Amino acid sequence: MPLRLLKYAVSREHPAPRFFRDCTEPKKTYDAVIIGGGGHGLAAAYYLAKDHGITNVAVLEKGYIGGGNTGRNTTIVRSNYLTPEGVNFYNASVKLFEDLSEELDLNLFYSNRGHFTLAHTDSAMRTMRWRAEVNKHVGVESYVVGPDEISKACPQLDISCSGQAPILGALYHAPGSVARHDAVAWGYAKEADRMGVEIFQSTEVTSIDVKSGKVVGVQTNKGYISTNRVLSAVAGFTPRICEMVDIETPIVIHPLQACVTEPMKPWLDTILVSGSLHVYVSQSSRGELVMGSSLDPYEIHSTRSSLDFVEGLTSHITDMFPFLGNVKVVRQWAGMADLTPDFAPIMGKTEVEGFYIDAGWGTWGFKATPISGKTMAETIARDMAPDMIKSFRLSRFEDYELTGEKGAASVGH
Amino acid sequence: MKLLQCPVNGIRPVSEFTYGGEYREMPDPDTCSDKEWAGYVHYRHGAPGLKKEWWYHGPSGTWFIAERNTLTDKVSRTYLYGQENKA
Numbered sequence: 001m002p003l004r005l006l007k008y009a010v011s012r013e014h015p016a017p018r019f020f021r022d023c024t025e026p027k028k029t030y031d032a033v034i035i036g037g038g039g040h041g042l043a044a045a046y047y048l049a050k051d052h053g054i055t056n057v058a059v060l061e062k063g064y065i066g067g068g069n070t071g072r073n074t075t076i077v078r079s080n081y082l083t084p085e086g087v088n089f090y091n092a093s094v095k096l097f098e099d100l101s102e103e104l105d106l107n108l109f110y111s112n113r114g115h116f117t118l119a120h121t122d123s124a125m126r127t128m129r130w131r132a133e134v135n136k137h138v139g140v141e142s143y144v145v146g147p148d149e150i151s152k153a154c155p156q157l158d159i160s161c162s163g164q165a166p167i168l169g170a171l172y173h174a175p176g177s178v179a180r181h182d183a184v185a186w187g188y189a190k191e192a193d194r195m196g197v198e199i200f201q202s203t204e205v206t207s208i209d210v211k212s213g214k215v216v217g218v219q220t221n222k223g224y225i226s227t228n229r230v231l232s233a234v235a236g237f238t239p240r241i242c243e244m245v246d247i248e249t250p251i252v253i254h255p256l257q258a259c260v261t262e263p264m265k266p267w268l269d270t271i272l273v274s275g276s277l278h279v280y281v282s283q284s285s286r287g288e289l290v291m292g293s294s295l296d297p298y299e300i301h302s303t304r305s306s307l308d309f310v311e312g313l314t315s316h317i318t319d320m321f322p323f324l325g326n327v328k329v330v331r332q333w334a335g336m337a338d339l340t341p342d343f344a345p346i347m348g349k350t351e352v353e354g355f356y357i358d359a360g361w362g363t364w365g366f367k368a369t370p371i372s373g374k375t376m377a378e379t380i381a382r383d384m385a386p387d388m389i390k391s392f393r394l395s396r397f398e399d400y401e402l403t404g405e406k407g408a409a410s411v412g413h
Numbered sequence: 414m415k416l417l418q419c420p421v422n423g424i425r426p427v428s429e430f431t432y433g434g435e436y437r438e439m440p441d442p443d444t445c446s447d448k449e450w451a452g453y454v455h456y457r458h459g460a461p462g463l464k465k466e467w468w469y470h471g472p473s474g475t476w477f478i479a480e481r482n483t484l485t486d487k488v489s490r491t492y493l494y495g496q497e498n499k500a
């Protein structure tokens with residue numbers, strides 16, 4: 001160990017700077033208040049400061065930053081969706097992700113792996129061809145491959161799935177990647193803080209003050225803050241926040257569970273997803289297999305884990321990889337997924353002036369972190385949603401103009 | 414929740430049941446506005462609390478109502494549709 005490091009063992013001075021200031025007392029007033037210190041909220045704060053010069057912003061987080069669904073997803077970034085609106089949107093996000101480590105000056109462990117969505121039935125193959133054509137049309141590199149190409153990319157995979165559900169082909173998506181999810185939140189927090197945004201942890205919003213249809217402030221457990229622009233980026237807590245401003249949404253909360261195995265030597269290069277077997281799996285840079293399955297079958301506002309989930313998931317994983325039978329699951333957890341009926345997010349303005357919503361991220365939120373932050377920042381700064389997210393507006397349900405997005409994770413076709 | 418009381422078959426494992434969503438009163442389609450109808454079709458009471466919900470017992474083909482707290486996942490009572498006061 002170099003001597004210059006050794007001296008810090010006896011010193012109170014620490015050489016590593018904190019990522020962001022430890023803010024405790026909010027000011028009386030801010031230009032904008034962001035509820036929710038997850039990836040989406042912090043990204044919105046970052047782009048408000050960077051793209052629009054609005055730095056008098058407070059991010060209020062009830063727990064700790066990145067402790068919600070940002071730190072609970074399976075870290076997959078991809079854009080092989082089904083609707084042109086969705087593909088364009090998620091593709092813009094992938095493009096931002098590719099340069100994000102450099103932009104935030106933090107290693108996000110962004111790792112391009114290639115992504116296979118396995119098809120076990122003729123109808124699934126039909127959907128894969130459909131998605132491939134939409135993707136190609138929008139300029140995203142996705143195409144249908146046969147069992148031989150899948151075996152070449154992942155020789156460990158039992159193509160017959162133990163005879164249970166033989167794989168007929170897959171949608172291959174070259175840009176599919178994984179990233180370290182906590183680091184995305186930390187990176188955005190660090191850079192937003194550097195530009196003047198204040199981040200408050202353990203700070204809960206208890207009510208939102210609306211006067212004649214306009215937001216005028218928020219009440220928190222650390223006092224009242226007056227502001228005329230509020231962004232709600234709270235995923236599973238969206239219905240509770242919307243109740244405060246009396247806005248109706250179609251969002252229902254179902255837990256989405258995930259788990260990791262003990263670490264292994266690297267063997268799984270790609271990301272594999274099977275809609276029919278309800279499995280998605282990748283290997284983290286630490287060597288763990290990160291695995292997820294489908295949503296819990298009924299509404300609960302809870303992050304409890306269940307044995308049913310690991311039983312179901314591991315039975316399907318061992319159909320695909322019989323040699324994993326002796327590998328141990330070491331952790332499992334859940335996040336509260338805010339689901340919409342059309343599997344597309346809800347973004348933009350609401351009928352309450354100055355209240356903006358970034359919600360309905362169900363099982364597809366992490367990959368959208370950069371682009372949702374960027375587009376929501378623009379929406380807040382200009383009080384007008386950019387064209388890219390117009391089809392995700394809340395009023396689409398009243399207009400009967402849904403955005404049927406069935407390329408989302410853990411959605412059957 | 415591991416067990417659920419079916420009003421016809423008694424207490425059964427929750428794996429025998431299917432969730433049917435929140436119970437909602439349908440507005441009269443002849444008299445309600447398009448906005449009200451859109452609200453009925455799409456919007457839900459997503460905030461946690463005690464709710465009336467549809468549940469289905471698969472093996473016996475029984476639809477019924479459960480009153481369940483969606484925060485604690487505790488069911489306070491179950492009954493067949495229209496028999497709320499008999500239960």
